[in-house]
Each structure stands twice: as C-alpha cells, then as structure tokens.
Amino acid sequence: xxxxxxxxxxxxxxxxxxxxxxxxxxxxxxxxxxxxxxxxxxxxxxxxxxxxxxxxxxxxxxxxxxxxxxxxxxxxxxxxxxxxxxxxxxxxxxxxxxxxxxxxxxxxxxxxxxxxxxxxx
Numbered sequence: 001x002x003x004x005x006x007x008x009x010x011x012x013x014x015x016x017x018x019x020x021x022x023x024x025x026x027x028x029x030x031x032x033x034x035x036x037x038x039x040x041x042x043x044x045x046x047x048x049x050x051x052x053x054x055x056x057x058x059x060x061x062x063x064x065x066x067x068x069x070x071x072x073x074x075x076x077x078x079x080x081x082x083x084x085x086x087x088x089x090x091x092x093x094x095x096x097x098x099x100x101x102x103x104x105x106x107x108x109x110x111x112x113x114x115x116x117x118x119x120x121x
Contacts, residue, residue: 045095050114052087053077053102057112060085068106076101076117 007015056077057064068075078101082088093099098118105113 042095045092046116048092049082049088049096049099049116050102052082052085053104053114056082056085056087057104060087064104065112068104068112071106071108074103074105076103 061077061081064075067073079088079093079099081101083090083093096116100117100119103115103117105115107113
C-alpha cells in the first residue's frame with residue numbers, strides 16, 4: 001500500500017466550495033456591520049460638533065444671541081469659527097463632507113435648535 005501525504009483534487013474542491021458558501025453568507029452581514037459602525041461614528045462626530053457650537057455661542061462670541069430676537073431668526077457658526085476657537089479638530093470636520101457650519105435657530109419658547117448645515121443648503 002502506498003503512503004499518501006496530500007489531498008486529492010476532490011477534497012480541495014470540496015474545501016473551496018465550503019469556504020465560498022461561508023463567505024457568501026457572512027459577507028452581507030459583515031458589510032452591514034461596517035456601514036452601521038461608520039454611520040454611528042458620523043453621528044457621534046455631529047453631536048460633538050453641535051456641542052462645540054453651543055460652547056462657541058455661549059463662551060466665545062460676544063453678543064451671539066443678541067441678533068436672535070424673534071422666532072425663526074437664524075445665525076450660522078461657520079466651520080472656520082469653530083476651528084479658530086479650537087473647539088473642534090479639523091479631522092472631526094473632515095468626516096462630515098461639505099459641512100459649512102452649524103445653524104442656530106430661535107424657536108418658540110425661546111429655545112435654540114442647532115443643526116449642521118451643508119454647503120449645498
């Protein structure tokens with residue numbers, strides 16, 4: 001009897017087929033997890049930028065709220081203002097494509113709403 005030290009062609013093909021089937025089932029799930037992670041990261045960066053805009057409005061800009069008197073009045077804090085105040089880093093802002101700044105709007109009951117504004121808006 002001969003001593004066999006390798007795999008037959010059928011065994012190799014069977015292993016490759018099994019690997020391909022596992023990959024076909026796993027790839028969509030892995031792709032979804034990666035996309036969800038990226039979306040979560042962008043949301044966290046947006047929250048950090050809005051918090052920085054709030055701090056800028058209250059502490060770094062003299063009379064920022066003086067021009068916001070009536071419901072619906074808005075004012076923009078540009079990304080340059082946030083960068084110059086060192087409240088956010090350029091790497092944070094680069095993660096939000098086409099970001100122009102943060103819009104501050106006076107709503108009813110003297111509440112302020114902060115939203116990120118894109119250049120296309």
